[in-house]
Amino acid sequence: MSGLQLKNIVKRFGDVTVVKNLDLDIREGEFMVLLGESGCGKSTTLRIIAGLEEATEGQIFIDSRDVTNLHPMDRDIAMVFQNYALYPHMDVAKNMSFSLRIAGCPANEIKEKVAAAAKILNIEHLLSRKPKELSGGQRQRVAIGRAIVREPKVFLFDEPLSNLDAKLRSHMRAELAVLHQRLGKTTVYVTHDQIEAMTLASRIVIFDKGQIQQVGTPTEVFNRPANIFVAGFIGVPTMNMLDATCVTQNGRTMLHGAGFEWAAPDWLSGVSLQPGQALTLGIRPQALHTGTAHANRLSLQTQVVEYLGTESQLAGTMLGHSALRFSAIVPGDAKASLGSEVPLSFEPNELHVFDRNTGLSLRP
Ligand SMILES: Nc1ncnc2c1ncn2[C@@H]1O[C@H](COP(=O)(O)OP(=O)(O)OP(=O)(O)O)[C@@H](O)[C@H]1O
Ligand SMILES: [Mg+2]
Known part of the structure; x- marks a missing residue:
């Protein structure tokens, strides 16, 4: 099966279990949002998918390939973090092409890929600037560009918009929706913001204390909450x-x-x-x-x-x-x-x- 599968993932730090028997089937091309309160295990789950954190138990499959024991670089994923993590001494073009240069990609191919990603993200005029010469929204676009050039099977986002002010956040949210439509790539997106979840997701996974409470489309979780937790969590004002x-x-x-x-x-x-x-x-x-x-x-x-x-x-x-x-x-x-x-x-x-x-x- 293509897409991304998590099978019975458990994560313990010492004797604290932060992810409990997680089973999740993400379809190819789907925009899956992991939604939950602070500390419920969203980032840990995403980091396990990325290979930045090792699962205590369980398996991860990307396009039917068991990637559980693979290095992050070999998983065919790209991750965008909340804090962008751009290299301050490199200009935008160098930041975007970093992973391609490491992978030994030919220079002309790198140039084409960076140009194509910059066009999609509307940052063609910024390619020779350093990160400190960019606004928050522009930096976030560069961080996304760096993920796009790698043409991964799966995009992972961890609260990518939470450092932006309210107006820019809603603007970037709309841009992300368009971007996903254009690229059609399997995406796992972590947020605690239910508006982001409701507007971006094909389906939402609602987490509480390391456990899935419900998986459903935005309409399903709003109109047919599976339990009292989801009913009280989704919807403003509270049910x-x-x-x-x-x-x-x-x-x-x-x-x-x-x-x-x-x-x-x-x-x-x-x-x-x-x-x-x-x-x-x-x-x-x-x-x-x-x-x-x-x-x-x-x-x-x-x-x-x-x-x-x-x-x-x-x-x-x-x-x-x-x-x-x-x-x-x-x-x-x-x-x-x-x-x-x-x-x-x-x-x-x-x-x-x-x-x-x-x-x-x-x-x-
Ligand atoms: N390296 C670690 N060692 C011990 N405990 C950890 C470690 N990393 C995370 N935790 C704990 O695991 C739990 C889940 O953390 P996680 O970062 O996945 O939460 P989150 O849902 O992403 O929260 P937030 O919305 O605040 O980012 C938290 O209680 C956290 O304190
Ligand atoms: Mg987190």
Whole structure:
């Protein structure tokens, strides 16, 4: 099989296990993003793929070739780091061609490859400058250029945009997306920024404490989070979560908790639940609408109103239940003043339902 496979990768530093039994199948040409909080093992995983770190257990395959014991130079990969790691005394052209010169590539071929990469990255006019004469975004492009000239099977990126300011970051993000479309190369990209993950990825791997929580397309992880962790991790503002149990009334499945009784999503009728089974419900702030037009209702006692132009973000507690914190995204022109009571409603099918003990989604 082509692409990149990780088979049962384990990484221990002393007696601390930082990557746990990782199995991952990355298809050829795919843009796979590893997303997770600081310290969850993303960089370690990437460094294991690159060969900069040795796996304690497990195997790595690139294009069906077992590369587990190969030197980084022999793996046919190129890595772009957060800090660019350019050679300060070399100009841009020399920085970009460094690995080709080491590999003994003929001079005319080097010149062609550097020129082609510089054209793609729009840095043709910078080839004779030193890194210190470049902006952050230009340096990042040189670092990417250095990876492109090697024409690797796999590109690895570790938080390549996190040193850039917000505007440049979103600009470079768009450029990376275009670049991937043009080159079509298998890419593994590490970030803790979910916007980068959602906008760039073919699929996202969500990590927590060295373990995969879910692998899916951006739409899948947003619309069908596999567990409470992913549900709470993906989406801004965070998904609203509340405790509930399930009751059957006149043949209808209802979800019951402190201060509410809501109709269940249609799919829940096909799931066998234990009587009184502890559930956690999730509702995206974006799924809540002002007014009472939808079947499931609640009232929000607003404590924060943030007007953002086309929309406003409300946060507060459920009326009469000061421990139940809630947030909602409503149209910017919706009337909501601080401290007021705002009636909200939502469609039952917008509910996510999890087993509170296992944390897993009950959705088949
Ligand atoms: N050489 C090492 N020796 C001991 N522990 C290490 C070593 N390298 C990393 N770790 C630990 O392994 C865990 C995972 O680190 P890793 O760098 O992979 O995290 P990360 O997900 O990339 O985090 P960040 O977003 O902060 O970069 C951390 O707890 C870290 O302290
Ligand atoms: Mg890291």
